[in-house]
Amino acid sequence: MKSFRDLFDFGYITGKNQLLLFAYMFIYLIYAFTTGLEDSLLALSIVIFLAAPLVPSFLMFVFYLLWEYESTFSFGVTAVLIMQVIMVAKILLAGKMMVKSESKLQSKSYNLQVILLAYISVMGLASLLLTGNMTGIGMIFKTIITFYVISFLKDDKSFETLLKGIFHVLMFSTIIATVYGFFHDTALERWVSGMGEVSQLYGTLGTTRMGFFYLTSMAFFLYFVDNKVIKYIGVAAFSALSFMTISLTVMALYLMVILLYFISLGKFKKTISFFVVATAILFVSFPVWSKFAILQPIVYRVVFASTAFEHGDADIALSGREGLSEAYMTKFWNSGIFTKVFGNADEAFSIVREERVAHNTYIDILFFFGIFGLVLFIIYHLRKLSFIWKKPFFYxxxxxxxxxxxxxxxxxxxxxxxxFILIFI
Known part of the structure; x- marks a missing residue:
């Protein structure tokens, strides 16, 4: 029982702050089960958010990330805009927008953070002035929020504690968002060749996007839960939810998450042996497990995609994504040299006017921030990972x-x- 209670122990914050965080999450649990009270519940959550100190506010904001598309007031104002303004105001009232951290981990990446934030700010303002688009302003707010909250951490231990808190609240938010999806019937039907219409788990974000958080929640149990029974139950539950998205992207990432966990145990040879044996067993037992209802849609999609690849039709195998990418990239390379290097300060979809969005975030970054912005973005993440690879929280x-x-x-x-919040942590 104690191990189960530990799942509800927000030990990284204490006293009143812990109660505020718990109350904030409880409001969204009520929100998931009700209709007609949206404005009142959102207003109450924002009051709690406003009353909380900086770190609990940040964790509340992290919890909220899965609710951005399902939390608009009836009069048209989005809760995310209000919360971003409150967070930035709290940061400004704290005295400094960004401070140079005492932590070696953070101070090493400080200069890159400043350059990246400055470039995002310039392009965000340009987007607002040239196109009237608020997307860039939102990016500025979110980057400031993350960089500031991370930068004041004094040591690696405090960073690890905050990181556990981030995974913890994301796990609870993911569960409640899934409940919201079931209660409000947000599932979408997808045509799967050989099966017909199949329901995809949608939650509050969409199939593949919810899959990202099922995998992150699974990682919480893999890395931060010690009790083996609870660990296995959590991993099994979020594995099942991942399968229910019927997303090939999520399935590929699922295998990566499992592989990283085994590598983190420090037994590389045993990890390779395990995966070789597991692959052989799965291959031999394919006629049995492929008939499980929860796995059948994924199996059919993999078989269909493999067949399309064999016939040289990558566009069909990738659900039309290859053709979309070609259309967007052709438009990008036909733009002027200045636009190619520094971007257009606008989203790819707004510029190309295709029937569908690019379905590729890096194409969006190219259009908005240019080659310079994309290279800066990649360098930042490579440098950050190089600083932390020996840290206990690396995996x-x-x-x-x-x-x-x-x-x-x-x-x-x-x-x-x-x-923009989670990738800069």
């Missing part, structure tokens, strides 16, 4: 980053709050 942080950064190749999430 959980690497898992979260790779789930988002690799998953971003198949979805357009540049303007999503969770992308």
């Amino acid at each position: 959980p942080l690497l898992t979260m980053k790779l789930v988002l950064l690799l998953g971003a190749f198949t979805v357009s999430i540049m303007s999503a709050s969770y992308f």
Whole structure:
């Protein structure tokens, strides 16, 4: 029982702050089950958010990331805009927008943070002035929020404690968002060749996007829960939810998350042996497990995609994504040299006017920030990972980053709050 109670122990914050965080999450649990009270519940959550100190506010904001698209007041104002303004105001009232951290981990990346934030700010303001688009302003707010909260941490231990808190609240938010999806019937039907219409788990964000958080929640149990029974139950539950997205991207990332966990145990040879044996067993037992209802849609999609690849039709295998990428990249390379280097300060979809978004965040970054911005973005993450690879929190942080950064190749999430908040942690 104690191990189960530990799941509800927000030990990284104490006393009144812990109660505020718990109350904030409880409001969203009520929100998931009700209709007609949205404005009142959102207003109450913002009052609690306003009353909380900086670190609990940040954790509340992290919890909220899955609710951005389902939390608009009836009069048209989005809760995310209000919360961003409150967070930035709290940071400014704290005295400094960014401070140079005492932590070696943070001070090493400080200069890159300043350059990246400055460039995002310039392009965000340019987007507002040239196109009237608020996307860039949102990016500025979110980058300031993350860089500031991370920068005041004094040592690696405090960073690890905050990181556990981030995974912890994301796990609870993911569960409640899934409940919201079931209660409000947000599931979408997808045509799967050989099966017909199949329901995809949608939650509050969409199939693949929810999959990112199922995998991050699974990582919480893998890396931060010691009790083996609870660990296995958590991993099994979020594995099942991942399968229910029927997303090939999520399935590929799922295998990566499992592989990273085994590598983190420090037994590389045993990890390779395990995967070789597991692959052989899965191959031999394919006629049995492929008939399980929860796995059948994934199996059919993999078989269909493999067949399309064999016939040289990558566009069909990738659900039309290859053709979309070609259309967007042709437009990008036909633009002027200044635009190619420094971007257009606008989203790719707004410029190209395709029937569908690019379904590739890096194409969106190219259009918005240019080659310079994309290179800066990549260098920042490579440098950050090089600083932390020997830290005890390396694998959980690497898992979260790779789930988002690799998953971003198949979805357009540049303007999503969770992308710009979580990738800069």
